[in-house]
Amino acid sequence: MFSEDKLILKLVDENNFSDAAKRLFELQSEEWSMLNTGFKSLETVRLKSFQFEGYKIKAQFNAGRMTSTSAKVDPKSISERKCFLCAENLPIEQKGILYNNEYIILCNPFPIFPTHFTLTHKEHQPQRIIDTFLDMLDLSKDLSKHYTVIYNGPRCGASAPDHLHFQAGNKFFMPIDDDFHQIKNEYGKKIFEENVLSFYAIDDTVRKFISIESIDKKLIINTFNRFYKIYSELMNEEQEPMLNLVSFYEEEYGWRVIIFLRAKHRPAVFFSEDENKMLVSPAAIDLGGVCVFPRQEDFNRITKEQVTEIFKEVFIDENKLKSLAVKLS
Numbered sequence: 119m120f121s122e123d124k125l126i127l128k129l130v131d132e133n134n135f136s137d138a139a140k141r142l143f144e145l146q147s148e149e150w151s152m153l154n155t156g157f158k159s160l161e162t163v164r165l166k167s168f169q170f171e172g173y174k175i176k177a178q179f180n181a182g183r184m185t186s187t188s189a190k191v192d193p194k195s196i197s198e199r200k201c202f203l204c205a206e207n208l209p210i211e212q213k214g215i216l217y218n219n220e221y222i223i224l225c226n227p228f229p230i231f232p233t234h235f236t237l238t239h240k241e242h243q244p245q246r247i248i249d250t251f252l253d254m255l256d257l258s259k260d261l262s263k264h265y266t267v268i269y270n271g272p273r274c275g276a277s278a279p280d281h282l283h284f285q286a287g288n289k290f291f292m293p294i295d296d297d298f299h300q301i302k303n304e305y306g307k308k309i310f311e312e313n314v315l316s317f318y319a320i321d322d323t324v325r326k327f328i329s330i331e332s333i334d335k336k337l338i339i340n341t342f343n344r345f346y347k348i349y350s351e352l353m354n355e356e357q358e359p360m361l362n363l364v365s366f367y368e369e370e371y372g373w374r375v376i377i378f379l380r381a382k383h384r385p386a387v388f389f390s391e392d393e394n395k396m397l398v399s400p401a402a403i404d405l406g407g408v409c410v411f412p413r414q415e416d417f418n419r420i421t422k423e424q425v426t427e428i429f430k431e432v433f434i435d436e437n438k439l440k441s442l443a444v445k446l447s
């Protein structure tokens with residue numbers, strides 16, 4: 119199940135996982151027809167772009183995402199299906215790259231990003247961020263030449279909540295990769311800032327999130343752990359509070375982790391049974407600015423106002439963000 123391509127093995131030896139993954143994607147899109155079909159279907163994807171003050175949010179019509187968007191993720195449905203991330207259930211043509219003897223870099227045959235990977239743990243274990251956050255930082259650094267890494271919580275976007283995984287895709291594909299600094303300048307409230315750490319609470323009127331920026335890995339981890347503890351208390355959660363993360367790494371500045379703060383998994387329109395129904399299930403990529411609609415009719419009628427409503431509905435409210443910022447400072 120691991121690729122034995124000589125170039126990939128050489129790149130992995132040099133710790134160049136970003137180019138190794140890129141090569142894997144090129145090879146797999148030739149040798150694995152399911153990936154080839156998924157990749158080609160991106161040519162038919164359509165986009166609409168909504169301009170907000172200081173940032174963009176796009177709508178993407180992507181029929182290939184139907185299964186994922188409408189996936190049943192309740193414990194009963196999960197226990198009744200075969201886990202599609204476990205190595206023994208992967209298609210025979212699917213090859214991966216072993217990372218740190220723990221994760222497997224796999225190509226995602228139902229892409230949103232032009233090059234889209236699933237980074238699965240080699241063992242079947244629950245999706246959980248608190249003790250794997252370090253892995254996300256390492257993966258995002260080692261893939262950073264080409265890719266950004268994301269995480270979807272088990273109750274707010276992960277379509278395999280029972281099998282630990284991250285995803286990776288092209289840098290700057292999600293508008294937030296580009297728009298972040300402007301958003302932070304315009305809407306950010308400083309929680310803590312010194313030369314090696316910048317910790318902000320941000321309400322850009324549509325989204326509520328926390329950002330942690332640092333070149334010091336330990337500092338980021340400590341800051342995240344502190345955030346996690348206080349946020350879990352605030353949300354009165356014994357399980358993982360609802361979060362989606364984006365980890366973006368640049369050699370010169372280090373990590374930038376964005377933590378989207380969720381109140382709800384899916385908006386009311388998702389469950390609506392009349393003409394208001396919209397199949398939209400926001401997770402990290404959607405909230406990062408590429409909101410996926412697998413049904414053309416939903417894409418055709420989506421407006422900037424509706425996107426705003428849908429996003430506002432799935433995020434925590436202003437007061438919660440304010441209390442969080444106070445407790446964190």
Ligand SMILES: [Zn+2]
Nearest residue numbers: 201204242281
């Ligand atoms: Zn599994």
